[in-house]
Amino acid sequence: MIAGFCALCVAELVAAAVRPEAGPVTAVGGAVIDRTPPALKDFAVRHFGTNDKLVLQLGILVLLAVFAMAVGVLALRHRRIGSAAVLVFGVVGAVAATTRPEGGPGDALPSVVGAVVAAGVLYLLIGRLTRVPGPYPAAGETGRGTAGSFDRRGFVIAATAAAAASAGAGLVGRRLTSSVQAGAAASRAKIVLPVPDSAAPAVPRGADLGIRGVSSFITSNKSFYRVDTALVVPQVDADGWRLRIHGKGVGRPLTVTFRDLLAREIIERDITLTCVSNEVGGPYIGNARWIGVRLADLLREAGVKPPSQGGPADQIVARSVDGMTIGSPVEEVMDGRDALLALGMNGEPLPFAHGFPVRMLVPGLYGYVSACKWIQDIELTTFADYDAYWVKRSWSQRGPIKTESRIDTPRPFASPKAGTVPVAGVAWAQHRGIARVEVRVDGGEWHTARLGAEDSRDTWRQWVWEWPATSGNHTLEVRATDRTGATQTGKRVGTVPNGATGWHSVVVNVS
Numbered sequence: 001m002i003a004g005f006c007a008l009c010v011a012e013l014v015a016a017a018v019r020p021e022a023g024p025v026t027a028v029g030g031a032v033i034d035r036t037p038p039a040l041k042d043f044a045v046r047h048f049g050t051n052d053k054l055v056l057q058l059g060i061l062v063l064l065a066v067f068a069m070a071v072g073v074l075a076l077r078h079r080r081i082g083s084a085a086v087l088v089f090g091v092v093g094a095v096a097a098t099t100r101p102e103g104g105p106g107d108a109l110p111s112v113v114g115a116v117v118a119a120g121v122l123y124l125l126i127g128r129l130t131r132v133p134g135p136y137p138a139a140g141e142t143g144r145g146t147a148g149s150f151d152r153r154g155f156v157i158a159a160t161a162a163a164a165a166s167a168g169a170g171l172v173g174r175r176l177t178s179s180v181q182a183g184a185a186a187s188r189a190k191i192v193l194p195v196p197d198s199a200a201p202a203v204p205r206g207a208d209l210g211i212r213g214v215s216s217f218i219t220s221n222k223s224f225y226r227v228d229t230a231l232v233v234p235q236v237d238a239d240g241w242r243l244r245i246h247g248k249g250v251g252r253p254l255t256v257t258f259r260d261l262l263a264r265e266i267i268e269r270d271i272t273l274t275c276v277s278n279e280v281g282g283p284y285i286g287n288a289r290w291i292g293v294r295l296a297d298l299l300r301e302a303g304v305k306p307p308s309q310g311g312p313a314d315q316i317v318a319r320s321v322d323g324m325t326i327g328s329p330v331e332e333v334m335d336g337r338d339a340l341l342a343l344g345m346n347g348e349p350l351p352f353a354h355g356f357p358v359r360m361l362v363p364g365l366y367g368y369v370s371a372c373k374w375i376q377d378i379e380l381t382t383f384a385d386y387d388a389y390w391v392k393r394s395w396s397q398r399g400p401i402k403t404e405s406r407i408d409t410p411r412p413f414a415s416p417k418a419g420t421v422p423v424a425g426v427a428w429a430q431h432r433g434i435a436r437v438e439v440r441v442d443g444g445e446w447h448t449a450r451l452g453a454e455d456s457r458d459t460w461r462q463w464v465w466e467w468p469a470t471s472g473n474h475t476l477e478v479r480a481t482d483r484t485g486a487t488q489t490g491k492r493v494g495t496v497p498n499g500a501t502g503w504h505s506v507v508v509n510v511s
């Protein structure tokens with residue numbers, strides 16, 4: 001286990017020089033995420049929520065500890081073979097790191113160097129443990145070695161020295177990594193968000209019905225859901241950030257800096273973002289006030305035409321610094337909706353976890369086909385020619401957000417008192433808008449809920465229905481109708497491949 005600890009610490013130090021994400025635990029974790037079947041991923045997200053990544057990393061560490069002990073036992077009998085077995089883990093880490101979407105050959109270094117050092121440490125330590133022939137065999141003992149005659153003191157000194165040196169190396173690695181992070185944090189701290197040229201209208205009074213238990217109309221940055229594959233949140237320095245726009249039908253390829261964006265027309269919009277992995281009634285939705293520049297304007301400057309105007313590309317592939325690829329339809333991005341390169345969220349620069357310095361947002365599309373965080377490259381291509389990250393993993397190429405609604409209060413299995421009970425929640429059909437929400441009890445007739453004021457078609461709406469509740473067990477159900485006249489289907493389907501459907505229902509026990 002000491003040798004294993006050495007491996008991780010040394011790898012941490014090397015990773016600080018190469019790339020923090022190339023460290024073995026992060027790389028293996030990332031590789032596991034890349035290869036996790038959607039059903040298992042959904043299970044992890046459902047049961048561990050945003051802690052899924054912590055659980056994954058702890059799992060990797062536990063597995064490593066078990067393997068380290070097994071290799072240690074093996075090495076006691078076969079010193080050379082045991083030490084060689086350590087190298088196998090270096091190979092696993094190296095393969096994981098180099099096959100990550102953003103991985104390069106250099107990413108193998110942390111695992112390889114860590115494993116070589118660990119193999120050496122194990123070899124030396126086992127050497128200290130091996131019994132040396134004593135000068136005077138004790139009574140009854142024959143052959144090599146005598147109980148208690150191995151170099152106990154030498155072993156303890158060597159083991160302690162190895163552990164201490166490794167811990168030191170690991171700490172230096174951490175320091176180096178955190179100084180890079182400090183640079184990014186400093187670049188964020190000095191940003192003064194511009195006053196938007198086109199401000200979002202004030203949120204209308206009555207958009208927030210002020211009912212206890214209902215998600216607030218604007219979701220704070222702190223409570224905004226986070227869904228991504230990044231085990232280490234990328235720390236990008238805004239000063240060095242560049243976005244390249246290129247590809248099919250791009251007459252004038254562009255590269256823009258953060259300053260370039262700030263100098264452009266800035267718009268501010270309220271947009272509700274939703275994850276395709278959100279179960280019926282799930283938490284992966286949030287509404288924020290974003291500022292940024294119109295992506296369509298930039299594309300037009302680059303010479304891009306939407307397919308309906310004869311443009312050859314129908315897909316925009318956005319790439320992030322961590323190798324994520326997200327494919328969005330050119331037509332929707334350029335159809336006049338407020339597709340953004342966002343740089344501000346609820347009055348501050350984007351938080352690192354939400355894509356600092358710049359992310360994409362397209363109202364009406366699930367995040368996995370529109371909302372690339374830590375964006376650094378936009379390539380125009382076609383859906384026929386290229387499948388983005390999630391599409392390769394059995395999700396649909398196109399992901400318009402489905403009309404959905406959720407009961408926030410009462411909570412499942414609540415026991416409100418008989419009488420008037422407000423049943424309330426949120427409904428969303430981004431870019432189409434919500435026209436009606438209805439509630440029913442125990443499969444009875446549908447009752448029309450009162451809607452909160454509409455902020456924009458791109459935001460969710462709160463709703464409430466005053467329920468004359470009678471005692472006993474009851475099932476509440478909700479459904480929404482969007483402004484195209486389509487009513488949310490009651491047919492239950494899972495999240496894969498393009499979003500869950502069904503009516504959210506809550507069982508309560510009225511006392």
Ligand SMILES: Nc1nc2c(c(=O)[nH]1)N[C@H]1C(S)=C(S)[C@@H](COP(=O)(O)O)O[C@H]1N2
Nearest residue numbers: 225226227228229275320324367368371373
């Ligand atoms: N770089 C990157 N961008 C990403 C993702 C990701 O894994 N990596 N996940 C996408 C998904 S699936 C969603 S739902 C949204 C979530 O954005 P949020 O974490 O800011 O809520 O980001 C999108 N952008």
Ligand SMILES: [Mo]
Nearest residue numbers: 275276367368
């Ligand atoms: Mo998502």
